Amino acid sequence: MKLPPLSAKLLPWYEKNKRPLPWRDTRDPYRIWVSEIMLQQTQVKTVIPYYHRWLDAFPDIKTLAKAPLSKVLKLWEGLGYYRRAKNLHETAKLIVKNYAGRFPSEPEAIYSLSGIGKYTGGAILSIAFGKQAPILDGNVARILSRIFALNDPVDTPKGLKKLWELAALLLPEKNPGDFNQSMMELGATLCLPQEPACLICPVSGFCQARQTGTEQDYPRKSGKTKIKKVRAACAVVRHGDRLLITQRPDNGLWAHLWEFPTFRITDKEDGGDFLKKQLQTAGLKAKSIAHKTSLKRTYTDHSENLEVYACELTSETSATPSSADSPFSGQWVKLHELKRFAFSSAHAKIIREYL
Ligand code: SF4
Known part of the structure; x- marks a missing residue:
C-alpha cells in the first residue's frame, strides 16, 4: 500500500x-x-x-x-x-x-x-x-x-x-x-x-x-459489545447529625475510596426493602427509608442505575454497624467532615446535591 x-x-x-x-x-x-x-x-x-x-x-x-x-x-x-x-x-x-x-x-x-x-x-x-x-x-x-x-x-x-x-x-x-x-x-x-x-x-x-x-x-464496528444493565441500592444513613460511610476494599473498582453503603441488587428486588434488611443485619434499625434519586454510572461493559435512599435510624439504635454478621463496617462522620475523605464521582455528587 x-x-x-x-x-x-x-x-x-x-x-x-x-x-x-x-x-x-x-x-x-x-x-x-x-x-x-x-x-x-x-x-x-x-x-x-x-x-x-x-x-x-x-x-x-x-x-x-x-x-x-x-x-x-x-x-x-x-x-x-x-x-x-x-x-x-x-x-x-x-x-x-x-x-x-x-x-x-x-x-x-x-x-x-x-x-x-x-x-x-x-x-x-x-x-x-x-x-x-x-x-x-x-x-x-x-x-x-x-x-x-x-x-x-x-x-x-x-x-x-x-x-x-x-x-x-x-x-x-x-x-x-x-x-x-x-x-x-x-x-x-x-x-x-x-x-x-x-x-x-x-x-x-x-x-x-x-x-x-x-x-x-467509518470507523466500522463489529457491534458485538453489548452493554449490560445492572442496579445498585445506596443508603445515606443518618443518625442525629452523623452519616454512615464505608471504605471500599483495597482492590477492584474504586479501591480505597469511601462511599455510602451500596449494594448490587437484582431486577426483582425493591431497593428500600433490601437496604432495610442489610441495615438490620448490621444491627441498625431504620425508622424511615425513602427513595431520593437515581444516578446512572456508565462503564466499558455495563451501565449501573444507582438508586439512592435516605435512611433515618430510630433514636434508640446504637449508631455502630457492629454485628458480627454485618454486611459492612463503617465510620460515622459529621457532614462537614466528609470533605476529608475521597469519594467516587457518584457519591461526591450525592454529597454535593442531596445533603
Ligand atoms: S480525515 Fe476526517 S475530517 Fe479529514 S477529510 Fe477525512 S473524514 Fe473528513
Missing part, C-alpha cells in the same frame, strides 16, 4: 491551529504521563484544573511517590476511574525505587510500568523522548479508518492490528511526537465522530472516505 505523506500536511496545520493546552509546553515525561492518564476517558476541559492542582501538589515523581494514597485519591476525586490515580502513585514509587526517580526512556522499561499501555507509552516515548513510537486511541482510529476506508471493524483484533501498523508506518522520522499530537488534535477538533469538518481538513486530499462521501460509515 502506498502511504500518503500525511505528516507534510498535518504538521504545519498543527503548528498553526493547536489549542494552547498546559501539557503542550513541556517535554517532561512525568507531566506528559500525568496528562495522558488524566485524559483517558475524560474531556480536556475537565482535566485542565485537575492537572494544575495535581502538579501543584506533586510537582515531580519523588513528591508523588512520598504522598499518602488518601491524598492522591482526594486530588483525583471527581475525575473517575480511580485505578488511574492508584497506578500513577504505585508507578511513581517504582520509578523512585528502580530508576532513582527519573522516568525511564527505553521502550521496554516504559511499557513494563503499571498502567502504561501501548497508547500512553507511545505518547510518552514520542512526545518526551522524540522516539518513533505510534499511538492509537479512538480519535486516531477514526481518522485512519476514514483516510484508508478500512473495512475491518476497529473493535476486532484484526482491525486493531491493521490500525497500529498504519499508525507506525505513517510516523515521520522527524517530530514523531508532534505528528502524534497532530493526529489527536485533528480527531478532537475536525475529524469528529459526527459531522467531520472535511471542508477545512488538511488531509482531505488523501481521505478515501471523503472522496466517496462515506465519512459517516
Whole structure:
C-alpha cells in the first residue's frame, strides 16, 4: 500500500491551529504521563484544573511517590476511574525505587510500568523522548479508518492490528511526537465522530472516505459489545447529625475510596426493602427509608442505575454497624467532615446535591 505523506500536511496545520493546552509546553515525561492518564476517558476541559492542582501538589515523581494514597485519591476525586490515580502513585514509587526517580526512556522499561499501555507509552516515548513510537486511541482510529476506508471493524483484533501498523508506518522520522499530537488534535477538533469538518481538513486530499462521501460509515464496528444493565441500592444513613460511610476494599473498582453503603441488587428486588434488611443485619434499625434519586454510572461493559435512599435510624439504635454478621463496617462522620475523605464521582455528587 502506498502511504500518503500525511505528516507534510498535518504538521504545519498543527503548528498553526493547536489549542494552547498546559501539557503542550513541556517535554517532561512525568507531566506528559500525568496528562495522558488524566485524559483517558475524560474531556480536556475537565482535566485542565485537575492537572494544575495535581502538579501543584506533586510537582515531580519523588513528591508523588512520598504522598499518602488518601491524598492522591482526594486530588483525583471527581475525575473517575480511580485505578488511574492508584497506578500513577504505585508507578511513581517504582520509578523512585528502580530508576532513582527519573522516568525511564527505553521502550521496554516504559511499557513494563503499571498502567502504561501501548497508547500512553507511545505518547510518552514520542512526545518526551522524540522516539518513533505510534499511538492509537479512538480519535486516531477514526481518522485512519476514514483516510484508508478500512473495512475491518476497529473493535476486532484484526482491525486493531491493521490500525497500529498504519499508525507506525505513517510516523515521520522527524517530530514523531508532534505528528502524534497532530493526529489527536485533528480527531478532537475536525475529524469528529459526527459531522467531520472535511471542508477545512488538511488531509482531505488523501481521505478515501471523503472522496466517496462515506465519512459517516467509518470507523466500522463489529457491534458485538453489548452493554449490560445492572442496579445498585445506596443508603445515606443518618443518625442525629452523623452519616454512615464505608471504605471500599483495597482492590477492584474504586479501591480505597469511601462511599455510602451500596449494594448490587437484582431486577426483582425493591431497593428500600433490601437496604432495610442489610441495615438490620448490621444491627441498625431504620425508622424511615425513602427513595431520593437515581444516578446512572456508565462503564466499558455495563451501565449501573444507582438508586439512592435516605435512611433515618430510630433514636434508640446504637449508631455502630457492629454485628458480627454485618454486611459492612463503617465510620460515622459529621457532614462537614466528609470533605476529608475521597469519594467516587457518584457519591461526591450525592454529597454535593442531596445533603
Ligand atoms: S477529510 Fe473528513 S473524514 Fe477525512 S480525515 Fe479529514 S475530517 Fe476526517
